[in-house]
Amino acid sequence: MTRRKWSVLIISSMVFASLILFCALPFIRWNLKDLTLRQKQQELANTLQVKIDSYNDPSGFPIGYFESVLKPGMTYVEVHKIVQGYTQVLNCVGNDKGVSKSDVIEVYFYFSTDDASAIKFDIWYEQGKFSYFKGYDSDAGGLVMNTKGAIAVGFCTYGLAGRIKMNVDR
Numbered sequence: 753m754t755r756r757k758w759s760v761l762i763i764s765s766m767v768f769a770s771l772i773l774f775c776a777l778p779f780i781r782w783n784l785k786d787l788t789l790r791q792k793q794q795e796l797a798n799t800l801q802v803k804i805d806s807y808n809d810p811s812g813f814p815i816g817y818f819e820s821v822l823k824p825g826m827t828y829v830e831v832h833k834i835v836q837g838y839t840q841v842l843n844c845v846g847n848d849k850g851v852s853k854s855d856v857i858e859v860y861f862y863f864s865t866d867d868a869s870a871i872k873f874d875i876w877y878e879q880g881k882f883s884y885f886k887g888y889d890s891d892a893g894g895l896v897m898n899t900k901g902a903i904a905v906g907f908c909t910y911g912l913a914g915r916i917k918m919n920v921d922r
């Protein structure tokens with residue numbers, strides 16, 4: 753082959769390889785993100801000394817685990833001993849849309865503080881006792897937050913409930 757044909761072949765091959773790489777990057781990025789999440793979930797499972805596959809929807813771990821071990825009537829302290837490994841937690845007091853002023857909702861974020869990519873769940877307390885657990889479906893989108901808190905609650909702050917003095921008479 754002549755030198756010109758080699759040059760054309762090399763340039764064509766490089767353009768073709770670049771196109772393939774350009775098209776594959778989103779797929780590669782998505783798989784790496786998913787792999788990282790699974791690794792973080794496995795590390796948490798090891799810390800909690802549980803097996804991910806023992807609970808509903810392993811892709812949403814730790815939601816199934818906490819849902820199975822939290823029992824109505826538990827105090828803040830009892831719940832906080834169990835719920836570990838979160839990235840961020842908000843505590844919100846009721847004062848809006850049918851939520852009592854004495855109700856407290858903790859919103860837990862796992863593996864990210866980004867609302868769209870974190871695994872999230874709520875723990876609801878009535879009069880200082882655990883009453884309700886709500887996991888979020890990752891396909892349903894995130895919480896709708898604004899500067900005054902979350903939908904259906906009056907006010908949210910960072911941190912665990914029961915550890916700071918909160919003014920519920922807003």
